[in-house]
Each structure stands twice: as C-alpha cells, then as structure tokens.
Amino acid sequence: MVTAPRLSLCMIVRNEAPHLARCLASVQGLVDEIIVVDTGSADETPLLARQWGARVYFEPWQDDFSLARNASLSRASGAWILVLDADEELAGGREALPALLAAPEDVEGYFVTIESPTADGPGAQVLRHLNLRLFRRRPEYRFSGAIHEQILPSILAARPQTRLPEAPLVIRHYGYLAARSAAKTARNRAILERALGARPDDPFLRYNLGVTRYQSGDFQGALELFWPLFHRLSPQVSYYASLVRSLAVTLLEAGDARQALTVTEKGCQQFPDYADLFYLRGLALKRLGRYAEAIQVLEELSRMPAPPSRYLNTCGVNGPLGQVLLGQIYEELGERRRAARAYLAALEQMPEQPEAAAGLVRLLRGRGLTGEKLAEALQQLLPAAQSQARAVLLQALVAEGEGRAMLALLPPAEDPVWQSADKHRWQLLVARGRLQAGQWREALRAALKVRPPARSYAEALRLAALAASLGERRKLTRHLLRRLQVAGEVAASLVWRAYALYLWGAAVDPQGVQLNRADRRQQEEAWLLFTLTLETASRRHAAAALRLVSLLAGEISPLRLGHLYYRYGWTAEAADCYLKALEAKTVDESMCLAMGSICTARGLYKEAATFYQQAVELNPSPANNLLLVEARLREACALLAEGQRFFPASERLAALREMVDVSLERLSRGDG
Numbered sequence: 001m002v003t004a005p006r007l008s009l010c011m012i013v014r015n016e017a018p019h020l021a022r023c024l025a026s027v028q029g030l031v032d033e034i035i036v037v038d039t040g041s042a043d044e045t046p047l048l049a050r051q052w053g054a055r056v057y058f059e060p061w062q063d064d065f066s067l068a069r070n071a072s073l074s075r076a077s078g079a080w081i082l083v084l085d086a087d088e089e090l091a092g093g094r095e096a097l098p099a100l101l102a103a104p105e106d107v108e109g110y111f112v113t114i115e116s117p118t119a120d121g122p123g124a125q126v127l128r129h130l131n132l133r134l135f136r137r138r139p140e141y142r143f144s145g146a147i148h149e150q151i152l153p154s155i156l157a158a159r160p161q162t163r164l165p166e167a168p169l170v171i172r173h174y175g176y177l178a179a180r181s182a183a184k185t186a187r188n189r190a191i192l193e194r195a196l197g198a199r200p201d202d203p204f205l206r207y208n209l210g211v212t213r214y215q216s217g218d219f220q221g222a223l224e225l226f227w228p229l230f231h232r233l234s235p236q237v238s239y240y241a242s243l244v245r246s247l248a249v250t251l252l253e254a255g256d257a258r259q260a261l262t263v264t265e266k267g268c269q270q271f272p273d274y275a276d277l278f279y280l281r282g283l284a285l286k287r288l289g290r291y292a293e294a295i296q297v298l299e300e301l302s303r304m305p306a307p308p309s310r311y312l313n314t315c316g317v318n319g320p321l322g323q324v325l326l327g328q329i330y331e332e333l334g335e336r337r338r339a340a341r342a343y344l345a346a347l348e349q350m351p352e353q354p355e356a357a358a359g360l361v362r363l364l365r366g367r368g369l370t371g372e373k374l375a376e377a378l379q380q381l382l383p384a385a386q387s388q389a390r391a392v393l394l395q396a397l398v399a400e401g402e403g404r405a406m407l408a409l410l411p412p413a414e415d416p417v418w419q420s421a422d423k424h425r426w427q428l429l430v431a432r433g434r435l436q437a438g439q440w441r442e443a444l445r446a447a448l449k450v451r452p453p454a455r456s457y458a459e460a461l462r463l464a465a466l467a468a469s470l471g472e473r474r475k476l477t478r479h480l481l482r483r484l485q486v487a488g489e490v491a492a493s494l495v496w497r498a499y500a501l502y503l504w505g506a507a508v509d510p511q512g513v514q515l516n517r518a519d520r521r522q523q524e525e526a527w528l529l530f531t532l533t534l535e536t537a538s539r540r541h542a543a544a545a546l547r548l549v550s551l552l553a554g555e556i557s558p559l560r561l562g563h564l565y566y567r568y569g570w571t572a573e574a575a576d577c578y579l580k581a582l583e584a585k586t587v588d589e590s591m592c593l594a595m596g597s598i599c600t601a602r603g604l605y606k607e608a609a610t611f612y613q614q615a616v617e618l619n620p621s622p623a624n625n626l627l628l629v630e631a632r633l634r635e636a637c638a639l640l641a642e643g644q645r646f647f648p649a650s651e652r653l654a655a656l657r658e659m660v661d662v663s664l665e666r667l668s669r670g671d672g
Helices: 017-025 045-051 065-075 094-101 152-158 178-198 203-215 219-232 240-253 257-270 275-287 291-302 320-332 336-349 354-366 371-381 384-399 403-408 423-436 440-448 457-470 474-486 490-503 520-536 539-553 558-567 571-583 589-601 605-618 622-646 651-669
Strands: 007-013 033-038 055-058 080-083 088-092 109-117 126-136 166-173
Touching (some): 007 065, 017 045, 017 088, 033 045, 033 065, 126 166, 178 203, 203 240, 219 240, 240 257, 257 275, 275 320, 320 336, 320 354, 336 354, 354 371, 354 384, 371 403, 384 423, 403 423, 423 457, 457 474, 457 520, 457 539, 558 571, 558 589, 589 605, 589 622, 605 622, 622 651
Parallel strands (some): 007 033, 007 080
Antiparallel strands (some): 080 126
C-alpha cells in the first residue's frame, strides 16, 4: 500500500541552475514530493530538478507570480505545502518539522523566519522577517497578487478563526545579493508599475514599489511613494513599522539626516520595541553632529532586547551593529580608547563583524603601529577566547595593506581552518598578504591551492598571475591568463594580457587585444589590477598597470589617484597627485587629512596645520579639530625647542614646552 505524501515542496523556477542544488539539498529527506513549475528556463534547471526527484511542469510566464504559484499548488498531493524559491534554503529547524505536520486541527499553517544576507561572505548584515510558507493543502487556499504574492488572505477568508503560529524554521534567502539584484529589481519594478496602473490606490503596492525604487537607487522616486503612506496609513497597518524603517533608510541614503531624525523620533514613540528605528535615529544624530544625543540613543539601544519577530529587522542591530556605530562616533570625537572598547564589544558579540575589525585596525594604525608591532597589539587586545574574530581581522589588515601584520597572525598549519569548507578564503588571504610582503613565490603557491569549483577561483587566478609576473615567469603568467579566460572572465583576461605586454616592453594595440574604452567591466578590471600592483610596492608593475588604466579610462583624476597612492603607503606619489589636485582646486576632506599626515611625518607642522584647517572648514568634526589642535601644538613645540636652543636657561620656555608635551601625550593616548 502506497502512503499518501504528507509534505509537498512547491517551487517556481526560471534559469536557476547555479542555485537549485543548494535549495533541494536543504530539504532532502524532509519532503515527500517536489513540484517544480518552470516558467521558461534556458539553462539546465529542468534537468537538475528531475535529477533531484522533482516532477517538472512547464507554464508560460505571464508576469504574475500568483498564477505560477497556484499552478504548483494544483499539482501537489501532500497534506501540507512548503514553499521555497530556488535562491533559498531551509537553514534551521529541520528537526521540528515532523511535530509541525502533526498540528492540531485548528492550525492551518505556520509563519517561518526568512533571513536575507545583504552581501556575500561572513559578517554581512542580515535582514529578518516572517512569512507564511508552511500550510495545509486545500483547494481554496490560493495565492493572490501579481508580485509579493500572499497565501494568507485566502486562508483567513476560508477559516477566519484558524491559528497560524510561528514555527522554529529558518529559511535563508540569497536574493538580495548584488550579483542577482539588478535584473531582479528591474523585473519587479515593471510588474509593480503595471499592477499599480490597474489599482493606483492600493497602499501595499505603493509601498512595495517604493522599496523596489529604493533598491534600484531611485531614492527620490521611493520618497514620493513613502511620504504619503507615512502620513496617511494607520500605525496598526501590518507593514507600517516597516514603512517607517524604509522611509528613514531612504532619507539617510539621500543625505537628508534632518528629516530622517524627525521620522525616527516619531517611529520610536509609536514602536518603542523596534530596535532598528533606534539605531537609525542614532545614525541620523551622528550625521547631524549631535554626538552626545547619538551616544545616549545608542546606549539605550544596547539595553533593548532583539526586535519582535513581527518587524522587518536587522540581525544584531541592538548588539554589534550598535556598538560599531558607537565606535565610529567615538572615533570622530577623537576618543580612541572608547572607540576601541566599542569595537571590541562588537567583536565579542559577533566575531565576524567586519566593520568592527576594520575600525580596530584603523585605530591602531593611527597610533603609528605597523607590521609585527601592529600584530602584537591585536594579539593583546584579542585573546584566544576571541580567536573567531581572526578571519575578519586578517581581512581588515590585508585591506589596509598590512600584509606583514596579517602573516604574523596566521593560525598554525595544524589549525582546522586549513581543512575547513572555508579554506579557500584563508588561502586568498595568505596570497594577498604574501604579495604585500614581497614574497611572490609563497603568494603563488597559496593562490594555486584554490581550485574549481571554488567561488573564489577567478580571484585566485588573478593573484597567481600577478605573483608570476612579479617573478618574471612569463610562460606561467600566460598560462594562468588562459585559465582565467576559460573560467569565464573574458574581460579580465584581456586586461591582464595587455598588462603583461606593457610589463614586458611590448606596444599595446587596443584592437589587437580587444580592449574597449566603452567596456565598463574592462575599466573596472584595470583599476583593480592597478590597486593590486600598488599593494606589491613594485613601481615597475604599478606603472604598467597605470598605463593600462589611462588607456581604458582616459584622463585620470589626480585626486582619485592620490587617494589610491596614499592608501597603500606611496606617500611621495600621493603628495604629487594632491598638489596637482590643489592647483586644479579639486580638494576634498580626505586629501586635506592625508596631506596633513604627510606633512606631519616630514616635520612640516605649519603646513600640516594649514591642511587640517582646510579639513575643518570642509567638515568641522571633533576629530578634525583635534588634528588641527595637535598640529598647532607640534608647531608650538618646534618653536619652543628652537627658543630653548637660544635661551637654554629660560624656565618660562621649559614650562611652556612641558605643558605642550603633556597635551600631545594626552592626544596620542586618545583621551579626546
């Protein structure tokens, strides 16, 4: 006797071959049947689905998600339905599923947690919300809405008294990642605009179109939709709290911190348990320079519990994310000790918090620590109990060009990380660190350990090709560039081939190597290549890469070039570029701060004070004012030292110099 299926997985797909296996593997052994409705794939999606045991049906795409969803429901035979998209996986709660399916008769479905990372890699921000994805199969339960389709209205219409509790299931959704979002956002926007044309007063459609406009960078278009809803809708509307959050985020992105503060102040009163709004309020206060109020709000945030699941919320907003923002505020105030404590607290709560690691490295480098001394300081700050933070710390060191410090902090060869699923990430770190330390052979070996199908394979080939070119291994360099092309990185292989020709003294004919100034990918690849050569400190290789950037990008802004040189420690080249930018009157705050630092290192305190004064005029932050004060104090110290040379017996000069020395010592400690 054949047992009737208890649980049917229902999916709609289109060109999802790269993602489908991850999704189906996550429910293997949990579902009794897999129903896949394909709406027009041109890749191997149907074949892969069948290999996983799915029954595949084909339906033409009609710009209506509900039609496709309902086509999948009509083919299912299980007592319960689980709905997943191909860019999702069941990431938690597998063990609870049998008990959920044995629910009492008054339970018709469950809300589950959807977690959406907003970027790739560990430590990325994760958005979290509830959605009804597990429900009983009944013919009257059908999705509605061309997009952002919902099953809930039909369930409540058929059984108003039913219970729909939260389930301990977690679905991981990868659709917000940048590599996929552009095409997806454009598609969603077109569907929403058509739907809104038919129902122009539908507030839910207007809200979702506003979110889609925001995702595509159209902040003004999003605000045109959000503002009327903010003033018109009742706070009791299920998505009103999310609307307030979206409005505040859009205002901050658009540079209107004052309006964002007004919105969040009202939102915090209406939803006093919504931690995201308190975080955004603190961010708005920081942008407005109201630091004391921002600190007060963020300290209140740190005492709040995690937001209730009914809100769209950001994981860790009341913990590590708030601490990072607090650290950034203390940095701007020049209070480096408090900033360091905040960053350490963030890493303790979330060991893979990249911004906290970057802030800590930035603070220590600001104290003049580099290389092994920087590594020692980090080792003291982060004992073995916080060793989980080392990956993001090493990444932060590499990003700052501190390859030697990174190598000093590498885990030993017997550490499990070298055999873990994340081992390729570690090998890439080693390769970049070795390149920065001038160890091209070791860098080459590390990069070649990354093999397909690792997602970082193309990045590893770039690093290997750079290492081979540093070692003048021309045959190997050509071989690696061919592998880069085979891996699908056509634009990259063309750019790197031209770089190799420049490096080896050959003339580059743009048409001969198929370079195209109109190709944005080639321009971006040239800038990436130039950045990597700057990390190696090889002037010959950087010059070849810079010629290629000039060929593809045309005239280069001296300000942009100066920023790149300065970031990687090429201070003489940076100063030359900045002086050209100064002549062209294209000055920004970063340039003034960099020139102030360069002049200070050369003992030119008067000139340093001039640049810091310009930085204060562009941004009168406490940190910039403290830099100006420090430069003035150093200038005064130099003058007093000169005076003491002529008047060694002067007690007044000695007392003044002691006062200045004490003030400089306090500033160097970060006492503010």
